[in-house]
Amino acid sequence: MAEETTEEGTAKEGTSEKRRNDENVIYVGRKPPMSYVLAVVTQFNTSGSDEVVLKARGRAISTAVDTAEIVRNRFVKDAKLKDIKIGTESITNEEEGRTSNVSSIEIILTMKKKSK
Numbered sequence: 001m002a003e004e005t006t007e008e009g010t011a012k013e014g015t016s017e018k019r020r021n022d023e024n025v026i027y028v029g030r031k032p033p034m035s036y037v038l039a040v041v042t043q044f045n046t047s048g049s050d051e052v053v054l055k056a057r058g059r060a061i062s063t064a065v066d067t068a069e070i071v072r073n074r075f076v077k078d079a080k081l082k083d084i085k086i087g088t089e090s091i092t093n094e095e096e097g098r099t100s101n102v103s104s105i106e107i108i109l110t111m112k113k114k115s116k
Contacts, residue, residue: 024049028056028064036067041075044111051082054107057089061105068107082108 024047026039036054043052056064072079085106092099 024051025053028054028060033063033066037070040071044076051110057104058102064105064107079109079111082110
């Protein structure tokens with residue numbers, strides 16, 4: 001029984017952490033990289049968050065990588081790569097009922113908060 005309680009406690013902490021990060025997640029799609037760079041820089045500056053997550057799937061992965069590199073090298077020099085997670089997601093086509101695998105990436109950028 002004690003193990004179940006521990007697992008539940010961990011699950012609760014995981015969901016609260018996920019909720020906290022939902023506002024810091026930027027989903028990368030078909031727009032040019034500079035659109036997402038603006039979103040990342042805005043997230044760092046206005047919301048005061050110290051962490052931003054870029055998420056992308058398929059062909060948008062290269063745009064997410066470009067965005068992270070532009071942010072780190074040109075705009076937020078003290079931004080660091082905290083983690084990069086890669087994976088595969090199975091997507092079912094509703095019309096044909098066929099399942100296909102799509103690559104996905106999460107790039108987590110962090111920045112130390114400035115002391116006032």
